[in-house]
Amino acid sequence: MRIEIDGTRLWNELGTLAGFSDTPRPSVTRIVFSDQDARARAYVKGLFTDAGLAVREDAVGNTFARWEGREPALAAIGTGSHIDAIPHAGAFDGTVGVLGGLEAIRALQRAGVRPRRSLEVLLFTSEEPTRFGIGCLGSRLLAGSLDAGAGETLRDKDGRTLNEVRTAAGFDGDLAGVRLGPGYYAGFVELHIEQGPLLERDGVPLGVVTAIAAPASLRLFFEGEGGHAGAVLMPARRDAFLAAAEVALAVEAAAKESGAVDTVGTAGVCEVFPGAINSIPSRVKLELDIRDIDGDRRDAVLRKVDEAIAEICGRRKVEARKEVINADSPAVCDASIVSALSTACERHGLAHRKMVSRAYHDSLFMARLAPAAMLFIPCRGGFSHRPEEYASPEAIAQGALVLAEAMATLAL
Ligand code: GLV
Numbered sequence: 001m002r003i004e005i006d007g008t009r010l011w012n013e014l015g016t017l018a019g020f021s022d023t024p025r026p027s028v029t030r031i032v033f034s035d036q037d038a039r040a041r042a043y044v045k046g047l048f049t050d051a052g053l054a055v056r057e058d059a060v061g062n063t064f065a066r067w068e069g070r071e072p073a074l075a076a077i078g079t080g081s082h083i084d085a086i087p088h089a090g091a092f093d094g095t096v097g098v099l100g101g102l103e104a105i106r107a108l109q110r111a112g113v114r115p116r117r118s119l120e121v122l123l124f125t126s127e128e129p130t131r132f133g134i135g136c137l138g139s140r141l142l143a144g145s146l147d148a149g150a151g152e153t154l155r156d157k158d159g160r161t162l163n164e165v166r167t168a169a170g171f172d173g174d175l176a177g178v179r180l181g182p183g184y185y186a187g188f189v190e191l192h193i194e195q196g197p198l199l200e201r202d203g204v205p206l207g208v209v210t211a212i213a214a215p216a217s218l219r220l221f222f223e224g225e226g227g228h229a230g231a232v233l234m235p236a237r238r239d240a241f242l243a244a245a246e247v248a249l250a251v252e253a254a255a256k257e258s259g260a261v262d263t264v265g266t267a268g269v270c271e272v273f274p275g276a277i278n279s280i281p282s283r284v285k286l287e288l289d290i291r292d293i294d295g296d297r298r299d300a301v302l303r304k305v306d307e308a309i310a311e312i313c314g315r316r317k318v319e320a321r322k323e324v325i326n327a328d329s330p331a332v333c334d335a336s337i338v339s340a341l342s343t344a345c346e347r348h349g350l351a352h353r354k355m356v357s358r359a360y361h362d363s364l365f366m367a368r369l370a371p372a373a374m375l376f377i378p379c380r381g382g383f384s385h386r387p388e389e390y391a392s393p394e395a396i397a398q399g400a401l402v403l404a405e406a407m408a409t410l411a412l
């Protein structure tokens, strides 16, 4: 069996997909269930169909493209990732895993492989939290890690429910039906850009992921008292933004003081009401993202943040309310999938390193459903979630090659 990746075709397809964006190249903005998302989905589904794959979509828009194996009743081997992109992102986050997964399957078809197990490439809905506030929406529902009832009540910024928005995008049916049984996949492998600098810095072409860090996100609402920016004197103020600002700094301090460089904390959303230069902020929404490869250490940071909120808001006489959006456990990748990936790298003479993923991925939830692992390729400067995100055509083709090799082994 000689597997050959059509790197030029894959590169061109990634370029076409990047054009479905609400912001001009090189930036990509593709919010789930937007018009551009619909156009991108139609493009990718067309590619799936052209490859002879049977396409199925579930009620939340997760899309499965299946190449039937010799024994279709057996649990399948899955691959895939997402095509939604946060505002002003790049062209490679997620997309490499979807189109690279497709090219891996096409390469196996061209090589004359007839796998025993079916192979499936997935396009997961809304890995990014941009629209509904929670990341990995599609894979959470697949794994049963988000209750369908809780899913129904999610709303976007405009107050539209997930149900309204998905129905308008052509996906209806019961969200509870999205959940997959534990025997559906015999293995899952996600190809992704590293989103960090290590592989490029050390000249290592591939990373085999052994664990995925535990993400948590919180939504905080602060309520103080508004008023005239000239007339209300400083001792009388209950400024909601200043309380939020102190909490953001407390998150930074708690992450830095955790004792490990693996702890990270970010305050990426801050909405100030009424948002006028000459008005004291009366209400603020602050969203926090706190992660660690060690779930207990991450939870200790969450507790410190709670203490900081109580102290800061007590002192400033500002009310605070907290919603936990998610506080997920880390995922440990499966030893047999890690080993299939390592062996596939070796078979093609490609060096690899074992590493952890600090970003989260749909594999965090697929690992709850099936033995799972991930394959990373280098990206320039480690840039991601910004327009400068770039992975070379060679790196992408090498990733697809090793993915194809590993899937062929797992599907035997
Ligand atoms: C995924 O996009 C993440 O934020 O890790």
Ligand code: MN
Pocket (backbone or CB within 6 Å): 093, 128, 385
């Ligand atoms: Mn991302």
Ligand code: MN
Pocket (backbone or CB within 6 Å): 082, 093, 094, 127, 192, 361
């Ligand atoms: Mn991603």
